[in-house]
Amino acid sequence: MTLLEIQNLRVTFDTSLGKVKAVEDVSFKLMAGETLALVGETGSGKSTIAHSIMSILPTNAAVKGQILFRNQDLVQLNEKELSHIRGKEISLIMQNPSLALNPVFSIGHQITEPLVIHESLKKSRAIAQAKDLLKRLHFKGPGVAIKSYPFEMSGGMKQRILIGISVILNPKVIIADEPTKGLDSRLKGMVLEELKLVKKMENSSMLFISHDLHPAREISDRIAVLYAGEILECGLTVDFFKEPLHPYSKGLLESLPEKGFKPIPGTPPSMIHPPEGCKFHPRCPYKKKICSRKMPHFVKVQGRDVKCVLYS
Amino acid sequence: MCAVQLEVRNISKTYQTGLFSKKRKSILKDISFRVEKGQTFGIVGESGTGKTTLGKILAAIEKPTSGEIFFREKPLRRNKEELATFRRKIQMMFQDPEGSLNPKKTIQKSLDDVVGLIKIPKDQRAAVLQNTLRTVGLSEEILVRYPSQISGGQNQRVTLARILLLKPELIILDEPTSALDTSVKAQILNLLKQLQQEKELTYVYISHDRDVIRFMCHDIGIIKNGRLC
Numbered sequence: 001m002t003l004l005e006i007q008n009l010r011v012t013f014d015t016s017l018g019k020v021k022a023v024e025d026v027s028f029k030l031m032a033g034e035t036l037a038l039v040g041e042t043g044s045g046k047s048t049i050a051h052s053i054m055s056i057l058p059t060n061a062a063v064k065g066q067i068l069f070r071n072q073d074l075v076q077l078n079e080k081e082l083s084h085i086r087g088k089e090i091s092l093i094m095q096n097p098s099l100a101l102n103p104v105f106s107i108g109h110q111i112t113e114p115l116v117i118h119e120s121l122k123k124s125r126a127i128a129q130a131k132d133l134l135k136r137l138h139f140k141g142p143g144v145a146i147k148s149y150p151f152e153m154s155g156g157m158k159q160r161i162l163i164g165i166s167v168i169l170n171p172k173v174i175i176a177d178e179p180t181k182g183l184d185s186r187l188k189g190m191v192l193e194e195l196k197l198v199k200k201m202e203n204s205s206m207l208f209i210s211h212d213l214h215p216a217r218e219i220s221d222r223i224a225v226l227y228a229g230e231i232l233e234c235g236l237t238v239d240f241f242k243e244p245l246h247p248y249s250k251g252l253l254e255s256l257p258e259k260g261f262k263p264i265p266g267t268p269p270s271m272i273h274p275p276e277g278c279k280f281h282p283r284c285p286y287k288k289k290i291c292s293r294k295m296p297h298f299v300k301v302q303g304r305d306v307k308c309v310l311y312s
Numbered sequence: 313m314c315a316v317q318l319e320v321r322n323i324s325k326t327y328q329t330g331l332f333s334k335k336r337k338s339i340l341k342d343i344s345f346r347v348e349k350g351q352t353f354g355i356v357g358e359s360g361t362g363k364t365t366l367g368k369i370l371a372a373i374e375k376p377t378s379g380e381i382f383f384r385e386k387p388l389r390r391n392k393e394e395l396a397t398f399r400r401k402i403q404m405m406f407q408d409p410e411g412s413l414n415p416k417k418t419i420q421k422s423l424d425d426v427v428g429l430i431k432i433p434k435d436q437r438a439a440v441l442q443n444t445l446r447t448v449g450l451s452e453e454i455l456v457r458y459p460s461q462i463s464g465g466q467n468q469r470v471t472l473a474r475i476l477l478l479k480p481e482l483i484i485l486d487e488p489t490s491a492l493d494t495s496v497k498a499q500i501l502n503l504l505k506q507l508q509q510e511k512e513l514t515y516v517y518i519s520h521d522r523d524v525i526r527f528m529c530h531d532i533g534i535i536k537n538g539r540l541c
Contacts (some may be wrong), residue, residue: 017461041493042464155359182490184359184520211493255498256525263498267463 003205004030004053004173005091009065011048011057011229018272022048023310024229026065030173034201035206037216037237039252040226041268046209047095048229050175054092056080070175088118091166095178095209097158101150107161108146114169133164137194156187160194167198174189174199175207180215192219213256217241225249228269228279235304245306247284278308286310316351316385317482318370319346323379325365328349339365343379346487347531348481350508352515354529357524361535363518364407367484369481370516371404383482403480407487409464409467413459419470420455426477432460449503465496470502476507482514489524501527 011023023045024220030036051057053067054298055074067074069090074082094100101110111133112126121129127146137160150158159179166174176195179190192215200205210216217237218224224234225246233246244250253262266283269275275282281291288309296312298305325340339362347353357363368374370381372388372395388398407411413422423444427437445452448469459467468488469535475483485504489497501524507513517528525532533540 235511255495261498261501261527263502
């Protein structure tokens with residue numbers, strides 16, 4: 001069953017340097033109970049897609065297309081209608097725990113806030129519920145954690161608190177935006193285990209956003225590769241890592257440590273003046289003449305959707 | 313036998329825990345190691361184990377509570393003149409690419425600040441700058457931009473260009489790729505290796521990423537509970 005469907009999403013930002021085409025014609029479906037990973041380099045539009053779903057884009061953004069959740073188009077909803085969905089139905093785990101938590105409020109205040117606002121719970125009941133959640137998330141000493149302030153916690157602990165805040169209302173869709181960024185391997189493993197646990201506990205679906213392919217491989221059922229605001233390949237994670245199809249996907253996997261850190265030559269294109277045709281063609285080792293003129297359409301290859309002339 | 317470029321002998325560091333507290337917290341205990349010229353020494357450890365503190369001590373940004381640093385087999389004296397020379401020979405590259413550059417200055421201005429410090433004739437400065445940009449794989453188009461208008465990888469290349477302009481002999485690399493994408497990380501790591509070979513640079517590479525340490529380092533030390541093992 002489809003829980004969330006993105007149809008032809010386009011997001012542009014008006015800036016002093018010109019119009020930034022951050023997301024271009026992106027479509028995908030998130031099925032009930034599945035984890036879909038969105039991977040790609042910084043600036044490829046991953047977080048913009050997440051923020052479009054949550055409707056928390058800055059005022060200079062223009063959104064076109066549809067974001068369908070339970071037969072409602074989120075793009076068309078007003079602030080009041082969205083406030084019933086944000087946090088309760090769809091929640092976002094932000095990428096920088098040091099900035100995402102308010103430094104002047106205790107963890108207890110911040111983790112119980114969704115319960116007090118959305119469920120109108122009394123503070124004492126909300127605290128009890130928060131303690132119970134932290135216990136289920138294997139937090140050592142939930143009582144101490146509740147009374148602590150963000151500065152008293154390590155980066156990993158703060159990230160785990162953010163996970164707690166975002167799942168306390170049992171949302172149907174969890175969007176995890178780079179939840180393992182900057183963490184060491186031990187904490188990374190811990191956060192991934194926690195995400196798997198909350199997803200199982202709440203039977204939620206997850207959109208997992210990462211520039212790091214390792215956690216995406218560990219946690220996702222399907223994977224979508226973004227480049228310069230467009231999806232270039234989408235399919236089952238197992239198949240993707242066994243045999244990537246798009247030249248950019250191949251390049252990404254070649255740059256992994258186990259392949260000897262072989263970089264993709266060149267840099268991502270300007271999002272204000274992107275190249276004509278396929279946006280990856282200036283860096284592509286397999287480019288043909290047509291690549292600089294025409295952007296290919298998706299074709300089905302080995303059960304995966306790929307946007308490359310090599311397969312058309 | 314290779315010359316020893318850097319030697320650290322029994323470095324310890326303790327901090328006062330609060331403004332009025334007399335309690336002290338020990339961060340680094342009795343750290344000793346040596347790095348030969350043209351080699352990379354890796355310092356690995358979990359977050360909060362004192363890796364960055366050690367890096368700052370090596371770059372003479374912080375003072376150790378006890379212990380000594382020897383650079384090219386001479387002890388580091390902390391008088392003004394010697395520190396100025398030492399700090400030019402040893403440079404540090406930080407984790408946060410955007411935070412390493414002044415957001416209010418264009419890349420040109422950030423690089424000009426460093427070019428002004430080098431004792432070369434004014435008419436040769438533009439050529440030196442151009443050459444350094446080429447070395448780190450940047451084009452001159454980037455000069456008119458601000459740090460927020462370029463990517464994380466490009467910011468790290470600019471930081472590296474600033475460092476190379478000073479002709480350092482040793483670079484302390486404090487997680488320089490941890491905030492970068494996989495493919496950009498690979499580009500920067502390969503660039504660092506290439507520069508090491510071309511300029512016979514010595515590196516101390518601080519990271520919690522074992523794959524990066526394995527790829528970059530000739531020798532490693534693991535920091536655990538403030539001790540190097």
